[in-house]
Amino acid sequence: MSVQSSVLGFPRIGANREIKKAVEAYWGGNSDAEAVLKAGKDVRVKNWQYMNKAGINHVPSGDFTFYDHVLDHIQFLGATPERYARHNLSDLDTFFAMGRGRQVGAVDEAAMEMKKWFDSNYHYIVPELSENTKFQYRTKKIVNEYKEAKEAGVETRPVLLGPISFLVLGKAARDASAGFEPISLLDKLVPVYEEILKDLKAAGAQSVQIDEPILVLDKAAPLGEQFKSTYAKLGPAGPAVTIASYYGRLDANLEYVKELPVAAIHVDLDREPSQLDALIAAVKDKKTAVSLGVVSGRNIWKTDLAAAQVFVKKAVDALGADRVIVASSSTLLHTPVDLNNEKKLKPEVKDWFSFARQKVHEIALLGRASNAQVSSEDSQALEENKASIKRRRDFETQSNDAVRQRVANITPEMLKRKNPFPVRREAQRVKINLPKFPTTSIGSFPQTKEIRIARQQFTKGDINQQQYDDFIAKEIQEVVRIQEEIGLDLLVHGEPERNDMVQYFGEQLEGVAFTSMGWVQSYGSRYVRPPIIVSDVSRPAPMTVRWSKYSQEVSSKPMKGMLTGPVTILAWSFPRADVSKEIQSKQIALALRDEVVDLEKAGIKAIQVDEPAIREGMPLRQGDWAPYLQWAVDSFRLSTSGVEDGTQTHSHFCYSDFNDIFSSIKALDADVISIEASKSDMKLLKAFQDNDYSNEIGPGVWDIHSPRVPPLEEMKQRITDMLKLIPADKLIINPDCGLKTRHWEETKASLLNLVAAAKWARENY
Ligand SMILES: Nc1nc2c(c(=O)[nH]1)N[C@@H](CNc1ccc(C(=O)N[C@@H](CCC(=O)N[C@@H](CCC(=O)N[C@@H](CCC(=O)O)C(=O)O)C(=O)O)C(=O)O)cc1)CN2
Ligand code: MET
């Protein structure tokens, strides 16, 4: 035996977004289930054959999904909530009904809740669990895909999300009794996993990868007994088990993980290289193999193969080659598919990157190199890698001195508005003059097919700048007119000129590269192209002033400027690896600060700086939170504090799970914040009361994540509930989040209700 190579998971969207196109055509009634299933099979087979041909020993299967892999588990483990199961839809339609809701004929079901996956921009569907949940081996997805790969000529290693992570990532369903903990279902769930493993073994699978990513969280610490009893059953049940942790470090959890009767333990050495020594020491006297995640699943930087080889060698020297596997640090799902699809990147910049397909070759090459099986082609590739890494390192030594100086010279005054909120508030009352219970939206309006096509034509050169600008101007006029007609108080320009709230800024900032095909799944069929921070960041010219100014010119109502905040731009980009996130965030913050001041100069009286990623950007271990929160809050304040008292700053968070970081939210000192509240209960708002939050708040009264139009009565009820916790003179009326994924029909109807609800509140409070 020798060092083996493995990939923990591969992007499932297709190199040309085949899956998005297939499922959206199906949802739109423009194709059938057969076409969707075929598109899935095509992508899977392509991925398997690609990895196999590259020489990967453990090619993953079962990681493919049409929407979300946790949702797949909900379905194949038999945990489909009854409200979806009862309609007797096909498995595929039940699956999509859970993921995105279904309003067809007599069926009217909202989607299940989505949550951010660890510290990434990926969203998973949250399992709903209660004492009544009955697990069963419901569909054969995992074994079927294993067999399908085999038929396509590829022996694979099936991937499962482990039972403990599945439960811990779930939540109590509505019918659960008070105090119910999902983990209490473990004894009912493990037998289903045993069945699956036996089935896989019968089908011929040699090994299986069981992901337990919660092992990198503090909350896994008390679960040692559960891990031991679970893996005592799963270890011997079927194929050899690799238990995979990723995105962080095992820390003390290693104490029990090392005792598990599994064939291999995988750790993320990209995020936490320091855990290698502890891992080696922990398994030294056992037979367990180690799987070393040395090729990043989270960023796009070319792997320094020589550096990775040092890790591998250390493990080989200590444990022997047959106990070492080189691997991706996590699934490659968070990286774009193929760098070769990029035709516009400058060659010297492109040279620094490696996307999923390129990473596959890095892993396979590392495997061969560790076994001294290098062909002349391989040694050439290793040399080329060394030279490329050196070119990048040389580049890294060059910096933009002006930007570095500016960050070094940030003063405490720059982080503070001129006066405290009560003073600013009076100035803003005079300057903006909004009514009681002011109504506003979060920024974007529907990104229609027409808008996307106009932008595509412009990108391709089919229409020129003038034609595109005329188109955008017309869109803005129309969005403004509609808001005036509906009767909103604080208007927005609707963001039609933006492909994405992060990419749009990435494309205009110096020091940031962007791709044309670098799509990464965010949720379901929604993908993003994260910008890549390659060097010091600055703003060569104003980014949003033109369209904000234009929109203010075509309306007599006040217009809200719209920016994405520094923490969010950084969190939803691929950061550079040679400089701290704090520095990168502050560089972006300074660029935004100039933008905010320019907007004010252009006559914009309210400016929103969105920070929806502030929560997910938090380190996974609570012990690491404090420094992050410090620079995150400082960055936001840096970007917003350059304005006069009378300019109203807004911020928006659509993931408002922040009871535990409330003091930081307060410390942002935004004049107004809008938060997602329509789904969560009133617990969140209680925190505002308990913590004496003094600034203005708009807890969403409309859940924009589905096409459902909330009835007027429902919005009135929400406002009534909110007013029990928030003073009437502090409450803003707005939706949960931006409207870019909505259609005009439900947008207009819902906003009419929202305005009517505010009017009602003015009359009654
Ligand atoms: N970066 C980011 N992260 C985020 C969010 C966000 O808005 N941005 N919101 C939260 C939820 N996540 C989301 C992620 C993506 C989308 C989304 O709408 N994505 C669009 C793509 C947006 C985009 O880049 N649009 C481009 C390209 C659009 C396109 O596909 N054009 C067609 C041509 C036109 C057509 O036929 O439709 C093509 O290139 O082939 C544009 O408008 O220019 C999609 O997948 O459909 C929404 C929410 C959390 N994380
Ligand atoms: C994901 S938060 C979205 C904020 C942005 N201003 C919008 O309305 O789309």
Ligand SMILES: [Zn+2]
């Ligand atoms: Zn939002």
